Amino acid sequence: MEKSKVLVVGGTGFIGRRLIAASLAQGHPTFILMRPEIGLDVDKLQTLLSFKAKGARLVEASLDDHAGLVAAVKQVDVVVSALSGTHIRSQHKLVEAIKEAGNVKRFLPSEFGTDPSRMGHALEPGRAIFNEKMELRRAIEAASIPHTYISANCFAAYFCPNLAQIGTLLPPKDKVRVYGDGNVKVIFVDEDDAATYTIKSLDDPRTLNKTIYLRPPENILSQNDLIAKWEKLSGNVLEKIFIPVDEFLSSMKDMDFGGQIVMGHFYHFFYEGCLSNFDIGEDGAEATLLWPDVAYTRMDDYMKRYL
Numbered sequence: 070m071e072k073s074k075v076l077v078v079g080g081t082g083f084i085g086r087r088l089i090a091a092s093l094a095q096g097h098p099t100f101i102l103m104r105p106e107i108g109l110d111v112d113k114l115q116t117l118l119s120f121k122a123k124g125a126r127l128v129e130a131s132l133d134d135h136a137g138l139v140a141a142v143k144q145v146d147v148v149v150s151a152l153s154g155t156h157i158r159s160q161h162k163l164v165e166a167i168k169e170a171g172n173v174k175r176f177l178p179s180e181f182g183t184d185p186s187r188m189g190h191a192l193e194p195g196r197a198i199f200n201e202k203m204e205l206r207r208a209i210e211a212a213s214i215p216h217t218y219i220s221a222n223c224f225a226a227y228f229c230p231n232l233a234q235i236g237t238l239l240p241p242k243d244k245v246r247v248y249g250d251g252n253v254k255v256i257f258v259d260e261d262d263a264a265t266y267t268i269k270s271l272d273d274p275r276t277l278n279k280t281i282y283l284r285p286p287e288n289i290l291s292q293n294d295l296i297a298k299w300e301k302l303s304g305n306v307l308e309k310i311f312i313p314v315d316e317f318l319s320s321m322k323d324m325d326f327g328g329q330i331v332m333g334h335f336y337h338f339f340y341e342g343c344l345s346n347f348d349i350g351e352d353g354a355e356a357t358l359l360w361p362d363v364a365y366t367r368m369d370d371y372m373k374r375y376l
């Protein structure tokens with residue numbers, strides 16, 4: 070079967086770059102939206118040019134230029150958005166363009182995290198982002214746009230080598246803060262694997278109008294599991310400081326807006342267990358079962374890079 074043509078929007082971002090690489094690697098004709106607003110951002114331009122050199126096509130259009138967006142969308146079969154969490158609402162312009170173009174066989178909005186449909190109870194201010202993702206889902210579904218939602222759980226780079234410590238991406242050297250008893254199961258995914266599974270989903274009829282959950286079985290780990298893996302790898306035993314839930318939640322009050330969003334996410338992942346405390350129903354499917362051929366990265370291997 071001929072591979073669908075893919076347009077990646079938000080291609081210079083953390084997950085966007087990986088989606089482009091995966092799309093090229095899996096043989097999709099790959100197009101990238103190049104926004105004129107990048108202006109003098111030389112790194113973004115160089116990133117785009119490096120993908121062009123690998124065979125991607127750059128399509129120039131602003132998200133504020135409806136006609137330009139429609140023309141961009143008309144060149145492809147599939148649109149994958151990787152816009153940042155602070156620009157979720159901008160994707161309504163993409164929905165309008167896809168609606169008018171009328172040719173898109175699949176749209177993947179920028180999700181790549183916790184399933185927002187299960188987060189109606191989330192703590193503010195973080196809940197606003199889940200709400201925005203849900204509003205976008207409603208617009209996609211109201212326009213009858215074929216879609217797939219990717220629930221990627223925790224990107225390893227943000228949550229794994231730092232042993233889930235807030236405010237650092239590096240492993241702790243002597244002390245580690247442990248949430249509750251540290252036994253709640255969390256799901257970690259190498260972001261390159263997240264991109265691989267996402268691109269695998271594009272032409273797969275089993276993923277049409279479904280949520281695809283990335284749950285690599287060996288990466289469903291508690292914070293204690295993660296700490297034990299790092300201690301074994303590094304040979305360094307860490308002092309554990311257990312943080313009761315009340316203490317964690319009350320410390321949120323003194324944080325700024327961004328800090329409260331981060332703390333809210335950590336609360337839901339590491340105390341509540343929101344990533345692992347439900348079964349995937351008929352509206353969803355699990356990626357490692359759909360594509361068992363993908364050799365996903367285990368967190369021990371991921372963390373070796375930080376030794």
Ligand SMILES: NC(=O)c1ccc[n+]([C@@H]2O[C@H](COP(=O)([O-])OP(=O)(O)OC[C@H]3O[C@@H](n4cnc5c(N)ncnc54)[C@H](OP(=O)(O)O)[C@@H]3O)[C@@H](O)[C@H]2O)c1
Binds near residue numbers: 107179182
């Ligand atoms: N599972 C996890 O652990 C996890 C972690 C982080 C994020 N996420 C989710 O992953 C998705 C992508 O996040 P990310 O961290 O990859 O994003 P990011 O790197 O912060 O940004 C992605 C892209 O958004 C575009 N963008 C930035 N400012 C913009 C503006 N003013 N107008 C329009 N577009 C703009 C840019 O693309 P161009 O300049 O190339 O157009 C940028 O490269 C989000 O839905 C986020 O919630 C999940």
